[in-house]
Amino acid sequence: MQPFELPDFYVPHPARLNPHVAGARAHTMAWAREMKMLDDDRDPGTPDIWDEPALEAMDYALLCGYTHPDCDGPELDLITDWYVWVFYFDDHFLEVFKKPQDQAGARAYLDRLPLFMSLDPPEPGNAVERGLADLWARTVPSRSDAWRARFSESTVNLLRESLWELSNISDGRIPNPVEYIEMRRKVGGAPWSADLAEHAAGIEIPERVVGTRPLRVLKDTFSDGVHLRNDIFSYQRETESEGEVNNAVLVMERFLNAAPQAAADTVNDLLTSRLRQYENTALTELPHVFEDHALDPAERAAVATYVKALQDWQSGGHEWHMRSSRYMNKKSIGMSAARIPALLKSARISVPHVPFQKVGPTPLPDFDIPYPARVNPHRERAGRNVVAWAREMGMFS
Numbered sequence: 001m002q003p004f005e006l007p008d009f010y011v012p013h014p015a016r017l018n019p020h021v022a023g024a025r026a027h028t029m030a031w032a033r034e035m036k037m038l039d040d041d042r043d044p045g046t047p048d049i050w051d052e053p054a055l056e057a058m059d060y061a062l063l064c065g066y067t068h069p070d071c072d073g074p075e076l077d078l079i080t081d082w083y084v085w086v087f088y089f090d091d092h093f094l095e096v097f098k099k100p101q102d103q104a105g106a107r108a109y110l111d112r113l114p115l116f117m118s119l120d121p122p123e124p125g126n127a128v129e130r131g132l133a134d135l136w137a138r139t140v141p142s143r144s145d146a147w148r149a150r151f152s153e154s155t156v157n158l159l160r161e162s163l164w165e166l167s168n169i170s171d172g173r174i175p176n177p178v179e180y181i182e183m184r185r186k187v188g189g190a191p192w193s194a195d196l197a198e199h200a201a202g203i204e205i206p207e208r209v210v211g212t213r214p215l216r217v218l219k220d221t222f223s224d225g226v227h228l229r230n231d232i233f234s235y236q237r238e239t240e241s242e243g244e245v246n247n248a249v250l251v252m253e254r255f256l257n258a259a260p261q262a263a264a265d266t267v268n269d270l271l272t273s274r275l276r277q278y279e280n281t282a283l284t285e286l287p288h289v290f291e292d293h294a295l296d297p298a299e300r301a302a303v304a305t306y307v308k309a310l311q312d313w314q315s316g317g318h319e320w321h322m323r324s325s326r327y328m329n330k331k332s333i334g335m336s337a338a339r340i341p342a343l344l345k346s347a348r349i350s351v352p353h354v355p356f357q358k359v360g361p362t363p364l365p366d367f368d369i370p371y372p373a374r375v376n377p378h379r380e381r382a383g384r385n386v387v388a389w390a391r392e393m394g395m396f397s
Contacts (some may be wrong), residue, residue, distance in 0.1 A: 007268035015319035020073040021065035057325035066316030161187035190223035214285035233327040
């Protein structure tokens, strides 16, 4: 039984499916076996993580086919392998380090992984290291040094997120909403996905605009949307099966002392607001960036393609969450029909604020002020002086 009914998600754009999904499914199953990720072929000492039916049911080729609908077959194979690797890393880390709460072992394991983000890596000792070395060699040679540096940083941050999560689990600590959003934005998987979307689209954002506020807002709002959506769908699995405490629905539930349904609806409202800011930034702020930095037509097209790629990711990611065996996704109506209530609700909450309207009365609460107020003995003198000063400055008519 689901702990809450899925809310009405704001999904303004329909998902599209890449025609090369079937080929990516066959390729990535063979690749996962070659990397020894499947239980029948796993390295000695590795616990049960996935078998072939489990990997088939989770269908990461479908995820990548929806999130990257326009890339060609070989590129979709590469992107799918990356996502198989990152989800395997997540499930492997859960079994080996999170459940035993082995922080020292986790830190040593994570410290070693960046060594495989190199064209001359050491000998791998497990499927995660083996997969990362293979993917790095297939991904970075065609990219600029600037893109490599960004993708390297986001990959390391993605890995480091697990240590932050493990620390919270070990301490039994549920973060507050502000800390949670900030930390997920820094170390969550979505910034890594945004960088990989450039590769899938065959473009690179011009380096001189990567750090501008509008481009940072696009990446942050995209990341918030991906993380919050995932937390709604994964709440049941993470809280009931994994003992996870790093989930936005659980964070809101505890922080607001709310029922799971109210917490999920609150997270969904936040998700909607982040997607609306993404749209607003793309439409109103990017044209100024183009002019301020004198981007040529090819560079402008690259940024526009990036915006579209992240838009495709949001819609496609939602569609996959509604279909994958990995998530809680029972809904009484299909996605196309489910889009309508959220679109209408978004239109209602987007009405501009009308100023100068009567508000209130608002009853004041009983404020708890533990310290008594005291008055400075020079108050009367200051009052006389300020009137004279204001007259001297010409503030009176």
